[in-house]
Amino acid sequence: DEAPGRYKVRSLALAEAGRHQIRLAEHEMPGLMALREEYGEAQPLAGARIAGSLHMTVQTAVLIETLVALGAQVRWASCNIFSTQDEAAAAVVVGPHGSPSDPQGVPVFAWKGESLEEYWDCTEQILVWPGAENGQGGPNLILDDGGDATMLVHLGLQYERAGVVPPDTLPGEPDHTHEMNVVRAVLRRALESDPLRWTTVAQALGGVTEETTTGVHRLYHLAEAGELLFPAINVNDSVTKSKFDNKYGIRHSLPDGINRATDILIGGKVAFVCGYGDVGKGAAEAFRGQGARVIVSEVDPICALQAAMDGFQVARLDDLVGEADFVITTTGNKDVVGTRHMLALKDKAVVGNIGHFDNEIDMAGLAAVPGVVKTEIKPQVHEWTIPAGVGPDGAERPERSIIVLSEGRLLNLGNATGHPSFVMSNSFANQVIGQLELFADMARPADERQYERQVYRLPKVLDEKVARLHLDALGVRLTELSKDQADYIGVPVEGPYKADHYRY
Numbered sequence: 001d002e003a004p005g006r007y008k009v010r011s012l013a014l015a016e017a018g019r020h021q022i023r024l025a026e027h028e029m030p031g032l033m034a035l036r037e038e039y040g041e042a043q044p045l046a047g048a049r050i051a052g053s054l055h056m057t058v059q060t061a062v063l064i065e066t067l068v069a070l071g072a073q074v075r076w077a078s079c080n081i082f083s084t085q086d087e088a089a090a091a092v093v094v095g096p097h098g099s100p101s102d103p104q105g106v107p108v109f110a111w112k113g114e115s116l117e118e119y120w121d122c123t124e125q126i127l128v129w130p131g132a133e134n135g136q137g138g139p140n141l142i143l144d145d146g147g148d149a150t151m152l153v154h155l156g157l158q159y160e161r162a163g164v165v166p167p168d169t170l171p172g173e174p175d176h177t178h179e180m181n182v183v184r185a186v187l188r189r190a191l192e193s194d195p196l197r198w199t200t201v202a203q204a205l206g207g208v209t210e211e212t213t214t215g216v217h218r219l220y221h222l223a224e225a226g227e228l229l230f231p232a233i234n235v236n237d238s239v240t241k242s243k244f245d246n247k248y249g250i251r252h253s254l255p256d257g258i259n260r261a262t263d264i265l266i267g268g269k270v271a272f273v274c275g276y277g278d279v280g281k282g283a284a285e286a287f288r289g290q291g292a293r294v295i296v297s298e299v300d301p302i303c304a305l306q307a308a309m310d311g312f313q314v315a316r317l318d319d320l321v322g323e324a325d326f327v328i329t330t331t332g333n334k335d336v337v338g339t340r341h342m343l344a345l346k347d348k349a350v351v352g353n354i355g356h357f358d359n360e361i362d363m364a365g366l367a368a369v370p371g372v373v374k375t376e377i378k379p380q381v382h383e384w385t386i387p388a389g390v391g392p393d394g395a396e397r398p399e400r401s402i403i404v405l406s407e408g409r410l411l412n413l414g415n416a417t418g419h420p421s422f423v424m425s426n427s428f429a430n431q432v433i434g435q436l437e438l439f440a441d442m443a444r445p446a447d448e449r450q451y452e453r454q455v456y457r458l459p460k461v462l463d464e465k466v467a468r469l470h471l472d473a474l475g476v477r478l479t480e481l482s483k484d485q486a487d488y489i490g491v492p493v494e495g496p497y498k499a500d501h502y503r504y
């Protein structure tokens with residue numbers, strides 16, 4: 001269903017199903033509900049116009065409605081072509097008090113199974129609000145996951161300032177070539193309709209809060225190059241985000257994705273996990289919990305040693321790929337699982353990615369293997385049959401096939417519904433607090449502002465606050481420091497309890 005400029009989702013008829021799920025999720029998201037309670041009356045986000053680019057799931061619906069409850073206007077797109085839960089998107093458009101014939105909620109541009117062209121059109125839709133061309137109503141904040149919305153503004157402005165119209169192809173573009181062509185086509189169209197489109201959008205923007213490791217890397221690069229257009233809050237590196245969502249969230253949603261996709265027993269099998277950062281730790285623990293024998297690869301000696309001390313074999317994918325029943329990449333890096341690895345896999349081995357972008361697995365290389373046949377088992381589950389021939393090891397190999405999940409994109413959101421509500425309540429409470437921080441700062445006179453065009457983390461006291469909001473729901477009783485004890489270890493009785501460099 002579509003109303004141009006207002007929403008584009010699979011079907012508003014799904015709204016009721018979505019609303020039931022949102023209602024149950026609210027119960028599991030005590031952090032967000034507590035923020036509604038704390039700030040609902042004061043409306044601290046009144047006047048905030050937030051462009052959100054983050055997986056359009058049930059949990060995200062609770063985030064969106066929390067931002068609205070605090071006074072914000074919001075427009076939303078997903079940050080992945082497969083991650084939208086269509087019933088959640090419909091429910092958000094309809095809103096808690098509307099109906100499919102009279103939608104009263106938030107504009108959403110997202111459905112499961114977008115093409116790349118549609119994906120970037122949706123991203124543009126959240127940045128260009130009705131009335132924005134008159135300097136009215138455009139977004140003044142971005143809430144990003146992976147940095148695509150932020151990237152579109154930065155790239156659009158670069159082209160605009162250089163006075164060039166983005167070409168279809170840029171010779172020598174190193175990676176993501178097809179996708180970058182799609183982005184340039186969107187930018188070209190935008191510039192043709194309004195030559196100052198991105199200047200106007202950028203001028204109105206007062207900041208971004210960024211959800212994930214990959215997006216945060218992009219922001220630090222922009223800041224180091226002096227190109228960041230507005231202040232950024234790194235939500236990912238709140239302890240209550242990356243040490244919870246990236247780890248415990250993955251521990252839940254990785255097996256969820258694998259099970260929904262394949263139903264292959266994990267116990268007793270060999271699982272190869274590439275990367276032992278926060279996401280890798282959750283992935284390895286999940287496989288071990290199911291009784292798999294887990295092998296980990298790492299480039300960082302500290303993380304490699306951690307994996308070894310946690311009891312995992314640490315090896316190179318090149319050496320042991322032939323043993324693996326599952327290969328899951330968690331690195332946020334590119335070209336981690338190459339065509340040579342996929343050619344060396346066992347018959348019916350499962351390959352999946354749980355990092356942010358699809359370039360961790362060489363899908364183009366797999367598609368280019370002579371004689372390879374792709375069979376859709378069901379949406380986001382494909383069997384790739386590799387003809388008999390010589391393998392990458394030089395040995396004769398019979399015909400075999402491998403199962404690739406979500407076409408190499410993040411499988412916990414493509415094959416399942418992403419992380420569960422409780423862990424996302426932690427992440428999204430950080431997002432809301434980040435938006436509050438930036439919006440409050442924008443209201444200050446220019447010479448009193450705390451945030452410059454740099455990347456910031458939330459103060460530890462707010463990180464501890466997010467954790468606190470989740471304790472009661474789990475029946476946790478904190479021990480209280482006596483004044484004497486607090487003085488002895490040199491912290492205030494009410495916190496913060498750790499120095500910034502403490503690693504948890």
Ligand code: NAI
Pocket residue numbers: 212213214215242245246274275276277278279280297298299300303330331332333336354355356357410411412413418419
């Ligand atoms: P991290 O930086 O903690 O961990 C990544 C690890 O991969 C590092 O330890 C690094 O040394 C290692 N690595 C890099 N290149 C490698 C290679 N070629 N082979 C083996 N190891 C390699 O990052 P984090 O937080 O674990 O995030 C990883 C990715 O997952 C990011 O793209 C992030 O955006 C994404 N993410 C995905 C989520 C999901 O729901 N699917 C949730 C949270 C994060």
